Amino acid sequence: MKVLITGAGGQVAAALMRSKPAEVTAIALSHAELDIGDGKAVLRAVTEAAPQVIINAAAYTAVDKAESERDLARRVNGEAPGHLAEAAKPCGARLIHISTDFVFDGSQSRPYAPDAPVKPLGTYGETKLEGERRVQQSLGGEALILRTAWVYAANGHNFVRTMLRLMAERGRVRVVADQVGSPTWASSVAEALWAAVRVPAFVGVHHWTDAGVASWYDFAVAIAEEGHTAGLLKQPAEVESIATADYPTPARRPAYSVLDRASSERGLNLKPAHWRVNLRKMLRELRDA
Numbered sequence: 001m002k003v004l005i006t007g008a009g010g011q012v013a014a015a016l017m018r019s020k021p022a023e024v025t026a027i028a029l030s031h032a033e034l035d036i037g038d039g040k041a042v043l044r045a046v047t048e049a050a051p052q053v054i055i056n057a058a059a060y061t062a063v064d065k066a067e068s069e070r071d072l073a074r075r076v077n078g079e080a081p082g083h084l085a086e087a088a089k090p091c092g093a094r095l096i097h098i099s100t101d102f103v104f105d106g107s108q109s110r111p112y113a114p115d116a117p118v119k120p121l122g123t124y125g126e127t128k129l130e131g132e133r134r135v136q137q138s139l140g141g142e143a144l145i146l147r148t149a150w151v152y153a154a155n156g157h158n159f160v161r162t163m164l165r166l167m168a169e170r171g172r173v174r175v176v177a178d179q180v181g182s183p184t185w186a187s188s189v190a191e192a193l194w195a196a197v198r199v200p201a202f203v204g205v206h207h208w209t210d211a212g213v214a215s216w217y218d219f220a221v222a223i224a225e226e227g228h229t230a231g232l233l234k235q236p237a238e239v240e241s242i243a244t245a246d247y248p249t250p251a252r253r254p255a256y257s258v259l260d261r262a263s264s265e266r267g268l269n270l271k272p273a274h275w276r277v278n279l280r281k282m283l284r285e286l287r288d289a
Contacts, residue, residue, distance in 0.1 A: 001025070003197060004051035004093075006036055006084070007058030011153040012098060015190035016057065024197070027051065031058065036080035039087075046087035053197050056084050056097045059128070063102070066123040067250040077127035082134030085143065094203075095139060096196060098189070101149035101181060101209075103129045106254025113260045114147070114205040122251040132205070144196055145205045146189075146264070149257055150219075152279075153186035154286040159216070160279070161286075163223045167237035177217035177241035181257045182209035185278035195268040202267045207259035210275040217241040222276055223283075230283040 001024050007013045008028035020026050027049050034045050036058050046054065060066060060076040081097050088095045102125035103118045120126045135143050152158035166173050192208040214222070220239045227233040244253070265271060 001053065001197070002027070002049065002051045003053045003055060004046065004049045005029070005055045005057055006034065007031075007056070008033070010057055010059075011151055011156040011158065011186040012189050012193075013057040014155050015153060015186040016055065016193060019187065019190050019194060021194055024194075036083060037075040039083040042080070042083040043087045046084070046091060046093065050091050051093050053094045053096060054084055054088055055193060055197075056081055056095065059098065061124070063122070063124045063253070064250040066127070070123050070127075073123050073127045074130065077124070078130035078134065081131035082138055085135045085138035088139065088143075094200060095135060095143040096193060097131065097135050097143060097145050098193075099132050099145050099147040100125065100128045101147060101257035101259055102254065103132070103147065104254055104257055106179075106256045109256060111258040111260035112207070114207055114263060121254060124251060141204055144203050146192065146196065147205070147207045147259060148184055148189050149209050149259055150181045150183045151186055151189060152183065152282065154282055154289060159183075159219065160223055160282065163220050164227055164232055167224055167227065167233055170237075171235075172238040172240065173220060174240045174242045174247070175217045175220040176244050176247055177215045178244050179253055179255055179257075180213055180215050181254075182211070182213055182259065183219050183275040183279065184209040185275075185282050187282070188272055188278055192264060192268060192270060192272075195270050199268060206264045206267065207261050208264045209259050209261060209272065210278050211272045212274045212276065213258050214275060215241075219275075222279055226276070226280050226283050230280075230287045232283060232287055
């Protein structure tokens with residue numbers, strides 16, 4: 001089976017390539033190799049590769065910068081998935097598109113089901129939702145949209161790596177305690193995506209994250225403790241909890257964005273590990289690298 005992966009070099013694409021099944025021939029294209037915002041370029045690339053499956057792991061993920069770079073965010077997150085969907089049609093490829101918890105406003109207090117009402121709070125969420133809708137408009141229910149959240153990895157820019165750097169430099173960090181979600185290792189997302197590749201009937205909108213919930217404060221405390229245990233920090237850093245109001249940012253974030261994974265667990269016959277277990281694995285990977 002041939003699979004075309006966009007966003008090469010990103011956290012999820014890198015995890016996909018590391019865990020590629022033996023029976024899969026994967027072609028991973030970076031932004032330098034394919035500008036997915038260019039519809040003609042996308043059509044050429046997909047036609048040339050002739051994949052059975054396209055996994056769109058490319059995204060504009062700078063949540064705060066998106067507020068001042070709306071056109072760029074919309075081009076990558078909103079328009080590009082539509083180009084990929086249109087290019088998938090002629091070659092009969094299945095499209096798997098990765099989306100986000102930021103399509104929700106965080107106002108409810110129970111995990112968001114895939115069909116829960118969407119109401120993004122900022123440009124990032126708005127453009128990701130536009131991408132979902134363009135995929136659905138083009139391919140109907142034939143595509144798979146897999147939403148995930150709070151993704152981190154040993155590579156790339158993410159909360160874990162930022163916390164480790166600040167903790168090593170300062171010994172103390174201040175982190176918001178009133179935003180709750182599910183930290184998710186990129187390798188966990190990759191595992192779910194490869195499982196989905198093997199189940200062609202798994203289509204529609206679904207969710208995948210690691211098990212358990214945490215605030216960003218809880219997550220930071222775990223990073224301090226596990227980072228010290230892994231030998232990445234000389235001593236556990238002090239973590240102070242603060243409110244979102246104490247740390248204003250250009251973009252608003254959902255206060256609660258836990259995702260209901262039940263349909264994915266059933267459809268993929270997969271159970272996620274707890275987020276702290278996967279954090280420990282990622283930190284060991286980072287240490288050994």
